[in-house]
Amino acid sequence: MLSWIDGQSAEALSARDRGLAYGDGLFETIRVSAGRPRLLARHRVRLEEGVRRLSLPVNLELVEDELLRFSALLGDGVAKLMLTRGEGARGYAPQADAQVRRLLLGSPAPAYPVKNSEEGVTLFPCATRLAEQPLLAGLKHLNRLEQVLARAEWSDPAFAEGLMRDVSGRIVEGVFSNLFLVRQGELITAELSRCGVAGVMRAEILQRARDLGLPVIVRDIEYGELAQADEVFLCNSLYGIWPVRGMAKHAWPVGPLTRKLQGLLCELLDS
Structure with a gap:
């Protein structure tokens, strides 16, 4: 190394x-x-x-x-x-x-399964909650113990990522990813002024979506909104975008907006 x-x-x-x-x-x-x-x-x-x-x-x-x-x-x-x-x-x-x-x-680059991008992944609902600290919110600081505890919650390879919520139960992000919902044509991601990591791929997706004229909303996301989402996807700077196929009782299709954004971003990682 x-x-x-x-x-x-x-x-x-x-x-x-x-x-x-x-x-x-x-x-x-x-x-x-x-x-x-x-x-x-x-x-x-x-x-x-x-x-x-x-x-x-x-x-x-x-x-x-x-x-x-x-x-x-x-x-x-x-x-x-x-x-x-x-x-x-x-x-x-x-x-x-x-x-x-x-x-x-x-x-070496992580060897993620191709099917994660093509077919989508299943999320594990983590019990570990993210504490609120506005002074550190958004930063990628060296204290990652919350993520360590959350990732230790599952070992089943059927789950590619875990969903993390804050102490009030709001959806924030994945253990090593940011999360987006699509509902009625709107692209929604969590507001990160209290906790969470402001990912660089998240920032790129927000900018590209705005450039396309897509409705983009950054706000608190309540857990119950998962059931109302038309599409759900994850992103980070290593793998790009993974569609989310399901979590617990929830299931979503790999939708057209997710596919569109995947196509726009693929050259950032491979060229």
């Missing part, structure tokens, strides 16, 4: 690193194809917002330059970019002279 720390080939990280101790940092999971990071501009925008909110003193031009060089070496696969606040003394207070650590890990 290809591994860099601060622009150099390395694997060892200090036991005093705040990313390890507190989850004090951010990450991006980036599809790399033909030596190029896909959706780079959108990853950069989310990273900029995370760096601003966490007050991480890091040169993002340097980070991007390292990512481009790393991707050229990786060729095809997945680059996981992590920024931690670096080493620190015991205690929560961040040090004023923190030296942000820049980590890049390369791995």
